[in-house]
Amino acid sequence: MNRNQLEIFLRDHHREAFLWARQCCGFDGEMAKDVIQQTYLKILEGKARLKHDGNCKTWLFSVIRFTSIDELRKSGKSQSLDPEVEIIWEEQEPEPENYEGMVRRLPRMQQEVMLMVFYHEMTLEQCAAVMQLHIGTVRTHYDRGKKRLKEWIEKTRVTQ
DSSP states (O other): OOHHHHHHHHHHTHHHHHHHHHHHTTTOHHHHHHHHHHHHHHHHTTSSOOOSSSOHHHHHHHHHHHHHHHHHHHHTOOOOOOTHHHHHHHHSOOOTTOHHHHHHHSOHHHHHHHIIIIISOOOHHHHHHHHTOOHHHHHHHHHHHHHHHHHHHHHHHHHO
Protein backbone atom coordinates (compact mmCIF):
# COMPACT_ATOMS: atom_id res chain seq x y z
CA MET A 1 0.00 0.00 0.00
CA ASN A 2 1.56 3.31 -1.04
CA ARG A 3 1.47 6.44 1.11
CA ASN A 4 -1.50 7.99 -0.72
CA GLN A 5 -3.60 4.82 -0.31
CA LEU A 6 -2.57 4.66 3.33
CA GLU A 7 -3.66 8.24 3.98
CA ILE A 8 -7.03 7.59 2.30
CA PHE A 9 -7.48 4.41 4.35
CA LEU A 10 -6.71 6.25 7.61
CA ARG A 11 -9.08 9.08 6.70
CA ASP A 12 -11.88 6.64 5.84
CA HIS A 13 -11.46 4.70 9.11
CA HIS A 14 -10.63 7.61 11.41
CA ARG A 15 -13.93 7.69 13.33
CA GLU A 16 -13.93 3.96 13.98
CA ALA A 17 -10.23 4.05 14.89
CA PHE A 18 -10.85 6.84 17.39
CA LEU A 19 -13.74 4.94 18.99
CA TRP A 20 -11.54 1.85 19.33
CA ALA A 21 -8.70 3.93 20.81
CA ARG A 22 -11.15 5.47 23.28
CA GLN A 23 -12.36 2.02 24.28
CA CYS A 24 -8.79 0.76 24.66
CA CYS A 25 -7.95 3.77 26.85
CA GLY A 26 -10.72 3.11 29.35
CA PHE A 27 -13.05 5.59 27.60
CA ASP A 28 -10.64 8.50 28.18
CA GLY A 29 -11.12 10.75 25.15
CA GLU A 30 -7.99 12.85 25.64
CA MET A 31 -5.74 9.82 25.96
CA ALA A 32 -7.44 8.31 22.91
CA LYS A 33 -6.54 11.40 20.87
CA ASP A 34 -2.90 10.97 21.88
CA VAL A 35 -3.00 7.27 21.02
CA ILE A 36 -4.51 7.95 17.59
CA GLN A 37 -1.86 10.57 16.88
CA GLN A 38 0.95 8.22 17.93
CA THR A 39 -0.59 5.40 15.88
CA TYR A 40 -0.80 7.52 12.75
CA LEU A 41 2.80 8.65 13.24
CA LYS A 42 3.96 5.04 13.60
CA ILE A 43 2.13 4.10 10.43
CA LEU A 44 3.13 7.09 8.31
CA GLU A 45 6.78 6.92 9.44
CA GLY A 46 6.88 3.23 8.57
CA LYS A 47 7.42 1.98 12.13
CA ALA A 48 4.22 -0.09 11.88
CA ARG A 49 3.83 -1.88 8.55
CA LEU A 50 1.21 -4.12 7.09
CA LYS A 51 3.30 -7.20 6.31
CA HIS A 52 0.84 -8.86 3.94
CA ASP A 53 -2.32 -7.83 2.15
CA GLY A 54 -4.61 -9.05 4.89
CA ASN A 55 -7.39 -7.16 6.58
CA CYS A 56 -6.16 -3.57 6.95
CA LYS A 57 -8.77 -2.76 9.61
CA THR A 58 -7.54 -5.64 11.77
CA TRP A 59 -3.97 -4.39 11.41
CA LEU A 60 -4.99 -0.81 12.30
CA PHE A 61 -6.90 -1.97 15.39
CA SER A 62 -3.91 -4.05 16.46
CA VAL A 63 -1.54 -1.07 16.19
CA ILE A 64 -4.02 1.08 18.16
CA ARG A 65 -4.42 -1.58 20.84
CA PHE A 66 -0.70 -1.97 21.47
CA THR A 67 -0.11 1.78 21.33
CA SER A 68 -2.84 2.29 23.95
CA ILE A 69 -1.33 -0.40 26.16
CA ASP A 70 2.02 1.43 26.02
CA GLU A 71 0.33 4.75 26.79
CA LEU A 72 -1.61 3.30 29.74
CA ARG A 73 1.58 1.78 31.09
CA LYS A 74 3.44 5.11 30.80
CA SER A 75 0.66 7.01 32.55
CA GLY A 76 0.45 4.46 35.36
CA LYS A 77 -3.13 3.55 34.48
CA SER A 78 -2.46 -0.01 33.42
CA GLN A 79 -5.08 -2.41 34.66
CA SER A 80 -4.15 -5.31 36.88
CA LEU A 81 -5.09 -8.83 35.98
CA ASP A 82 -5.99 -9.62 39.56
CA PRO A 83 -8.78 -12.24 39.72
CA GLU A 84 -10.28 -10.51 42.77
CA VAL A 85 -11.29 -7.59 40.55
CA GLU A 86 -13.89 -9.82 38.89
CA ILE A 87 -15.42 -10.63 42.27
CA ILE A 88 -15.90 -6.93 42.98
CA TRP A 89 -17.64 -6.51 39.62
CA GLU A 90 -19.96 -9.41 40.38
CA GLU A 91 -21.18 -7.77 43.59
CA GLN A 92 -22.10 -4.43 42.00
CA GLU A 93 -25.68 -3.96 40.90
CA PRO A 94 -25.98 -3.05 37.22
CA GLU A 95 -27.68 0.22 36.36
CA PRO A 96 -30.87 -0.15 34.30
CA GLU A 97 -30.39 0.41 30.54
CA ASN A 98 -26.74 1.45 30.94
CA TYR A 99 -25.25 -1.00 28.48
CA GLU A 100 -21.98 0.90 28.07
CA GLY A 101 -21.53 0.77 31.85
CA MET A 102 -22.19 -2.97 31.80
CA VAL A 103 -19.57 -3.52 29.10
CA ARG A 104 -17.08 -1.40 31.07
CA ARG A 105 -17.54 -3.66 34.10
CA LEU A 106 -16.49 -6.77 32.18
CA PRO A 107 -12.93 -8.05 32.64
CA ARG A 108 -10.56 -6.37 30.18
CA MET A 109 -10.23 -9.22 27.68
CA GLN A 110 -13.99 -9.89 27.57
CA GLN A 111 -14.59 -6.17 27.19
CA GLU A 112 -12.23 -5.90 24.21
CA VAL A 113 -13.74 -8.89 22.43
CA MET A 114 -17.32 -7.71 22.99
CA LEU A 115 -16.51 -4.20 21.75
CA MET A 116 -14.78 -5.47 18.61
CA VAL A 117 -17.58 -7.90 17.76
CA PHE A 118 -20.63 -5.77 18.54
CA TYR A 119 -19.44 -2.19 18.00
CA HIS A 120 -16.87 -2.69 15.26
CA GLU A 121 -18.49 -5.66 13.50
CA MET A 122 -15.38 -7.80 13.52
CA THR A 123 -15.32 -11.59 13.43
CA LEU A 124 -13.81 -13.65 16.23
CA GLU A 125 -10.94 -14.52 13.88
CA GLN A 126 -10.24 -10.82 13.35
CA CYS A 127 -10.41 -10.24 17.12
CA ALA A 128 -7.87 -13.02 17.61
CA ALA A 129 -5.56 -11.35 15.10
CA VAL A 130 -5.89 -7.94 16.78
CA MET A 131 -5.33 -9.35 20.25
CA GLN A 132 -2.69 -11.82 19.05
CA LEU A 133 -4.44 -14.68 20.83
CA HIS A 134 -5.53 -18.15 19.80
CA ILE A 135 -9.07 -18.28 18.39
CA GLY A 136 -10.17 -20.64 21.17
CA THR A 137 -9.14 -18.13 23.81
CA VAL A 138 -11.08 -15.38 22.06
CA ARG A 139 -14.16 -17.62 21.80
CA THR A 140 -13.96 -18.30 25.54
CA HIS A 141 -13.80 -14.57 26.37
CA TYR A 142 -16.67 -13.92 23.94
CA ASP A 143 -18.89 -16.62 25.45
CA ARG A 144 -18.18 -15.58 29.04
CA GLY A 145 -18.75 -11.91 28.23
CA LYS A 146 -22.07 -12.64 26.52
CA LYS A 147 -23.26 -14.78 29.42
CA ARG A 148 -22.32 -12.17 32.00
CA LEU A 149 -23.99 -9.35 30.03
CA LYS A 150 -27.11 -11.46 29.60
CA GLU A 151 -27.27 -12.08 33.36
CA TRP A 152 -26.87 -8.38 34.14
CA ILE A 153 -29.51 -7.35 31.58
CA GLU A 154 -31.94 -9.91 32.96
CA LYS A 155 -31.28 -8.65 36.51
CA THR A 156 -32.06 -5.06 35.52
CA ARG A 157 -35.31 -6.14 33.83
CA VAL A 158 -36.41 -8.08 36.92
CA THR A 159 -35.73 -5.14 39.26
CA GLN A 160 -37.64 -2.65 37.07
